[in-house]
Each structure stands twice: as C-alpha cells, then as structure tokens.
Amino acid sequence: MKRIIIDREKCDGCLNCNIACISAHQEGSNFYTVDLQDPDAQARNFIKYDPQKGYLPLFCRHCDQAECVLSCISGALEKDPLTGHVQYDENKCAACYMCVMNCPYGVLKPDNKSRTKLIKCDFCDDKPDDPSCVKACPKKAIAVKEVSL
Template identity: 45%
Template sequence: MKRIKIDRSKCIGCLTCVSACMVSHNSSESRNRVVISSEMKFSPIFCRNCDLPECVYTCMSGAMRKNLETGYVTYNKKKCASCYMCIMACPYGVLKEDKETKQEIMKCDMCTDLSEGPQCVIKCPMAAITLEEVESR
C-alpha cells in the first residue's frame, strides 16, 4: 500500500501542498496544513491513514472506514452524523469540519478521484512530500 511520506529537512514552508489540495478539491480550505515545529522547522501535516485509526473506531455511523485493500481511511459524507467524534479522536488533529457545509468532515482522500494521484506530492517543488510503498501490518 502507498503512503505519503514527509522529509521535513526538505520542506521550506512554501505552502504549495496546501494550495494544491485546495485547487484539486475546488475548496477554500485544504485537507492538510504546514506547522512550525519547536525546532523552528516546517512540518507538513497529513492524514496518516493509521493502521489502527481512532477516527474509524469512534465513528458511530460508519462514515469513516478503513479500506483494507488500499490501507486508506475513507469518509462517506452520506453516512456522516456530524457528531465530530472522529475529529476529537484523531491523535494528529488532521480532521476538521468543512466550514462551508458545516455537516461534513474534511479529510485527505489521497486524490483517489484523480488519475495522477495526490496533488500535494506532485506539486511539491522541493520533493519533501513523496508517495511510497509500505508494508501493511
């Protein structure tokens, strides 16, 4: 399965990954962000598609699911009860409310609807964000 990997030593904080996410989803918000660490280094933050995803375990409606084939955590807005338990459960703080709809969750979907793949990976000018094959556990 493929996962987004970050090389923080290459990130210059240009926010191209954030812009690419917004453009690819035709949204005024991105599903990722860049923060500054305590060592004053830029750190892109993405959904980690956890092996044991707390967002899935706390989702009472089944809107959050782990796809065992791809390893990605998927979100089905039609099933979402807007309880935001997934947001509260995420240990990385990457899930958030869609401020436009106020009824959906914004979560990285790995740009699965685009044949090129994740736009944050493709557009990163420093190659700080890559898509790599990892072993499933």
C-alpha cells in the same frame, strides 16, 4: 499500502501542497483559478512552523488502526480493504465530529461553512497518479511510498 512520507528537512514552507489540496477539492479549478476565498476552501493538510525546527508539513496517515474509523457513529469512515486508505462518505456522515476529537494527530477538521461534513484526506484516490499535494511539492519534501504494516 501507499502513504505520504514526510522529509521535513526539505520543506521550505511554500504551501503549494495546501493550495493543491484545496484546488483538488474545488471542482474545475487549477492552481491559477482556485478560489481561496470560498468558505469551502479548506486544505486537508497543513504546515506548521517552529522557530527552532523549521517547517513541518503534516498529512493524514490513513492509520493502520485508525482512531477516526473506530470513533465513527455512522459508518461514514471506513478503511478500504484494498488501498488501506480511510475513505469518507459524506452522505452517511452525521457530523458528530467524534473523529475530530479522536484523531491523535489533529489532522481532521469540520467543514467551516456548514458544519455538516468532515474535511479529510482522500489520498486523491479518484485521480490518476499521486495525490495532488505530492505532485505539487517543488522540494520533494513529501513522497508516496509503499509501506508494509
């Protein structure tokens, strides 16, 4: 399956991946028009800074044995047998957030505005080419690679 591989040494914390993710999920927006004040403007990835180790960009793994899928009470989170990615169906979701609790890497989060849905990486599977975050990274700190599990 395709996965976003991280090279933390190359990350300079510019947050382009963040903005690109928000924009990709804000219909009709681009890097210049994206509304970051919109309560729905939540990125599916994040970058943490550590004074010793520098920047660390973190992205959903679409885990092989995905804890979020195993914790889902509604069938909203399912592993796509073809892509291997964990896909999320907002209409099925009951917003119980067991998945948020069970994601071992703290990647998942509830939506800020309504607390009725989940903010989760969809690998931009509805868009051509690579995920928006990868395309936006000027340092090539993140790259899509085919991994065998």
